[in-house]
Amino acid sequence: MYRLFWADEGGLPANDRGLAYGDGLFETIRMRERRGVLLSRHLERLARDAGRLGIPVSRGALREVVTEAGNRFAGRFDNDWVLKLILTRGEGGRGYRPEPGMKPNLLVSAGPAPSAVGPAGVTADISPVPLTVNPLFAGMKSLNRIEQVMAARDLDHGVYEALMTDPSGALVEGTRTNLLLHRQDGWVTPPLRSLAVAGVMRQWVLERLRANGETVTERALAVEDILGSGCLGFYLLNSVLGAVPVRNLAGHDLPVEAGLATICNPLETLE
């Protein structure tokens, strides 16, 4: 079992390993009153990646906490709010090496939902901060996010997102979004094994596209794929923000289409 902390009552103990080493995971879930967007997928990812790290926590236990959080926070916000769960391996241990049988800490907080992005889309830039993904931790929403912080820090005012590239120059993801390109020959997104964070919204949108008979290809994404003439639309995917069209990338205008919105409405999948 875990030890539960409510952020509005105080922080984690000083020797928590989440602070010391980033030894933990987090989830940020868009809530409408007591229900969450793609909630089951968030909890499934958190429980699965905790297992990869050897942090014992069950989906059932996490769901109970979300219910409790709904009772606690739903009345404090207008309809939409954001629930954040930080799960750490727990307290102490000698250095990096965890002791067997450590009890995880779970810190629960809430905040207002961000304002919606209009269908006209956003601007994005390409970050000079490279993204390195350790294959053992690919896709994992761990607390090790210094690369994303430094890429976001560089953003000019008014630019919505910074896209990060791997050492070969391929576009991998934004600081807080996965990438999806609509081309005349189908939809393209970087493959799971290349991702720092495997977004639940990405997974859900790909499933909807495939269920709708669309062609979806998971492969490396070059800047030229997006700026070239085959591009029908380019999207940033995030479970709190939805599917956000990009109207300008690194100073180049992109076509903005209604394509994805006609296939699925990402923020309406409440559970």
Place this chain on the structure above:
Amino acid sequence: MYRLFWADEGGLPANDRGLAYGDGLFETIRMRERRGVLLSRHLERLARDAGRLGIPVSRGALREVVTEAGNRFAGRFDNDWVLKLILTRGEGGRGYRPEPGMKPNLLVSAGPAPSAVGPAGVTADISPVPLTVNPLFAGMKSLNRIEQVMAARDLDHGVYEALMTDPSGALVEGTRTNLLLHRQDGWVTPPLRSLAVAGVMRQWVLERLRANGETVTERALAVEDILGSGCLGFYLLNSVLGAVPVRNLAGHDLPVEAGLATICNPLETLE
């Protein structure tokens, strides 16, 4: 200026960015009463890397905190103890992107010194957890240490350290130590740009060796370099543990020599 927290009085605020994103740095300093081993170098690294992250803190301010910590903690331990500083960007902000003008948090804690390793040396293994180093953050003792945690977690009982390799298979460093090989043709250590953490003990030992007229080469280190016949001795370097000879690597016995101990005594450089 920073906001100072003493770990024996409580932890950081719930929305500290060190916990949320690993957005910060740390130092672990071996103390003898009120003086620290390689203290100036520790504070120099912390202030320099804080600058790389855009976290404003001066060496002078850090030194004042160490003095205060000495007054507070020295009487609680027998001579040797360990001082830990965790510096974070501070509280809050919207997502990864830091707000301008954030006030850093500094969390100070103390613990007993680890027991000394005898001249007979230790055993080490090669970790299956690969090490990926983002060139922008090379050498930086950030709070993003999930790779080191997972490599240390795998260690068999009685094995002192896990050595980590880069994607090409070259040995880079241990979970908490830098590597130094003594060969018949001189001393070899992996270069700074390849390191996850650029240890202050590594820097100090290399300077002592060079001052003593020894040949020191910074280049990629293969397992065969260590297991081959040219090896006179192989060391793990850490500013709290000193220079620790390895007597067995991955089941292969290595020669243990007095070579390094006759040139310098790493834990006696008090400042």
